[in-house]
Amino acid sequence: MAYDQIEGSAAGLAARLDAELREAHPLTVLRAAHERFGARLALVSSFGAESAVLLHLASQVSPGIPILFLDTGMLFGQTLDYRRTLAARLGLSxxxxxxxxxxxxxxxxxxxxxxxxxxxxxxxxxxxLPLDRALAGFDGWITGRKRFHGGDRLSLPVVEVADGKVKFNPLANWTKVELDAYATEHDLPAHPLVAQGYASIGCWPCTQPSDDGRAGRWAGQEKTECGIHVARAPGVAPNVGGDI
Known part of the structure; x- marks a missing residue:
């Protein structure tokens, strides 16, 4: 099947699922995603400041769901430690x-x-590029994006299509208050850098302390997304090679 046909088919499915799930609890969204795609579904996590909630929810659906973690080689040491600690705590296999x-x-x-x-x-x-390569083996994937992050995320759907794959954003509707309440209710460990004033955590060269959402990411630049959530032109397949 041609790439544009795959994209169109996925777009139709995403639209139907979004209509069904746009007001659903995140756990319901995750269960629907897993029932639909099974082993062809992955969750992408940065193991950052807000990651524990989505990972905890996913562990209740299936602790064996593939978790894709982008180890860029530029992450804080605390993030690598947190990745190991949280995965063990939640039984992510x-x-x-x-x-x-x-x-x-x-x-x-x-x-x-x-x-x-x-x-x-x-x-x-x-x-x-690393995520494109990894997602080649999946038909659907899950992100932790939320509308309260602002910017292009203000109109974030619960289910969308991206590069021929169905993309789930189970926490799109949740506020920061709801997110924090869930973490407290389930006694989820916080990323160590949160206590040092980091509200959003990425690579160390491009992350600064900030209590204003993602304002500490690429501070002073127009950039607000790393690129993995930026839409490609219609019909343009993911670049899984090594060229920029």
Missing amino acids: DVRDLRPAFADLAIQDPKADLWRTSVDDCCHIRKV
């Missing part, structure tokens, strides 16, 4: 560490300082 391809780094970022001159290109080889 299939956490996959996605790393940038050696060839991409050797050609595009041999000194590991590409972030100084082009944060977009740095994100592309360290996040976008």
Whole structure:
């Protein structure tokens, strides 16, 4: 089947599911996603400041759901520790560490300082390409995005289509208050850097302390997304090679 046909088929399914689930509890959304896609469903997590809630919810549906974790090589040590601690705490049995391809780094970022001159290109080889490669084996995926993050996320649907795959945003409707209440109710451990003033946590060169949502990410720049949630032009398949 041609890529545009796959995209169209997925778009129709996503529209139907969004109509059914747009007001549903996140756990209901996750169960519907898992029932629909089974082993062809993955959850993408940064193991960042707000990740514990979605991971806890997912563990109740299936502790064996594949968790895709982008280990960019630029993460805080605290994030790597948190990834191990939280996965063990929640009994997540299939956490996959996605790393940038050696060839991409050797050609595009041999000194590991590409972030100084082009944060977009740095994100592309360290996040976008590794995730594209990993998602090639799945038909649906789950994110932790929420509307209260602002920006392009204000109109976030619960279910959408992205690059020929159905994409679920179970927490889209939840507020920060609801998120924090759930974490407290279930005694979920916080990322260690939250106590140091980090409300959103990514790679260390591009993350600063901030209590204003994602304001500490790429501070002072127009950039608000790393690229993995940026829509591609219709009919343009994911780039799973090594070129930027």
